[in-house]
Amino acid sequence: MSESAASDGVEMVVAVIRREKVSDVKAALAEVGAPSLTVTDVRGRGSQPAKTEQWRGEEYTVDLHEKAKIECVVADVPTDDVVAAIRDAAHTGEKGDGKVFVLPVSHAVQIRTGKEGIDAV
Amino acid sequence: MSESAASDGVEMVVAVIRREKVSDVKAALAEVGAPSLTVTDVRGRGSQPAKTEQWRGEEYTVDLHEKAKIECVVADVPTDDVVAAIRDAAHTGEKGDGKVFVLPVSHAVQIRTGKEGIDAV
Amino acid sequence: MSESAASDGVEMVVAVIRREKVSDVKAALAEVGAPSLTVTDVRGRGSQPAKTEQWRGEEYTVDLHEKAKIECVVADVPTDDVVAAIRDAAHTGEKGDGKVFVLPVSHAVQIRTGKEGIDAV
Ligand SMILES: Nc1ncnc2c1ncn2[C@@H]1O[C@H](COP(=O)(O)OP(=O)(O)OP(=O)(O)O)[C@@H](O)[C@H]1O
Ligand SMILES: Nc1ncnc2c1ncn2[C@@H]1O[C@H](COP(=O)(O)OP(=O)(O)OP(=O)(O)O)[C@@H](O)[C@H]1O
Ligand SMILES: Nc1ncnc2c1ncn2[C@@H]1O[C@H](COP(=O)(O)OP(=O)(O)OP(=O)(O)O)[C@@H](O)[C@H]1O
Numbered sequence A, B, C: 001m002s003e004s005a006a007s008d009g010v011e012m013v014v015a016v017i018r019r020e021k022v023s024d025v026k027a028a029l030a031e032v033g034a035p036s037l038t039v040t041d042v043r044g045r046g047s048q049p050a051k052t053e054q055w056r057g058e059e060y061t062v063d064l065h066e067k068a069k070i071e072c073v074v075a076d077v078p079t080d081d082v083v084a085a086i087r088d089a090a091h092t093g094e095k096g097d098g099k100v101f102v103l104p105v106s107h108a109v110q111i112r113t114g115k116e117g118i119d120a121v
């Protein structure tokens, strides 16, 4: 488990997208050669300030929107291709399409085989 | 999508907090100028060793506590201000208040506009 | 909250494992001296290309598998020991055992005490 085994070029692509776009994003990732992914149900808020509304005379703040978070650790496929695939598949042009973030990964292990680094992803 | 576009100063602040503190943290983040966030229902355990209890003569281990995870990617607002806002809003002084972790982000894209780096956050 | 406070050696270990292995992994982490963790229900897909099956004459794609994500921020216990503990406890040898990824953490705060860096983890 040496530092160098995984340090070059393994990254985690984290995307928060519309839930109804998960299927399209899954297909796009498989097409670009990066089919592995983890999906989490999340809720969130983007850059619009919270909207205050009225209901039966009471003020309330519009709550968080339901979204899906996709995590996709990539090594041999260029990260840029993965980000572009997600961006294109998740895009509608309306507010709320989401964001893609890339985080560095310093080590990776596949549990079944014990493989490490790029071979583990 | 150049490396340099997002490499300076984009960070992901990850906080695990009491679920009943999510509203206060949302308000505190908006006030400090970082309203965007993603919330996930999680469960967890802190530094106390697992407690073993008895029930009808059977030993069992106290399970995980329900918490909320807040993820907040920040660029133009100083990360320290965001961390301090979360810390103050989530604080009760009792055990179980949670933790804040900061992770580096190497790239960011806003899906609707295609904007990258700091402008995407 | 200086950069240097947490920059040396704080890492987030992220593991996606079988849900039925969460108890064993919790026990293994406690044994190795890293009991703190956050668990999220997720679903995912590994390196096998999506399987297309037939049901009543209709083709459909086999959906994502239910998994658990474990996040474990470590500082004083060596990351390699934590990764090995998870790997051994989550291993069955069958396809679908999961992956472990390690991400750098640049800062950490314990909300109750305000402690920072290694002391916060
Ligand atoms: N900076 C951020 N940190 C964490 N999560 C974010 C951030 N920005 C957006 N998100 C997540 O992405 C989801 C969708 O964001 P959204 O697309 O509305 O962003 P936006 O900047 O408001 O863009 P738009 O103007 O196109 O709506 C949010 O509900 C939230 O879960
Ligand atoms: N090192 C860690 N890695 C991952 N998650 C953690 C870690 N420490 C805490 N958490 C998450 O934060 C939640 C709350 O932790 P908690 O506040 O109990 O931490 P603590 O160190 O025990 O502090 P306190 O003594 O104030 O209780 C946990 O249930 C868990 O989900
Ligand atoms: N590269 C990856 N990025 C994000 N999540 C992943 C990745 N690889 C695996 N996962 C997560 O781990 C879970 C289990 O993966 P799995 O063990 O099937 O990986 P695998 O490479 O197919 O190995 P095996 O051949 O042993 O099945 C997936 O359902 C997914 O949630």
Ligand SMILES: [Mg+2]
Pocket: A045, A046, A047, A048, A095, A096, A097
């Ligand atoms: Mg928006």
Ligand SMILES: [Mg+2]
Pocket: B045, B046, B047, B048, B095, B096, B097
């Ligand atoms: Mg505790």
Ligand SMILES: [Mg+2]
Pocket: C045, C046, C047, C048, C095, C096, C097
């Ligand atoms: Mg598999």
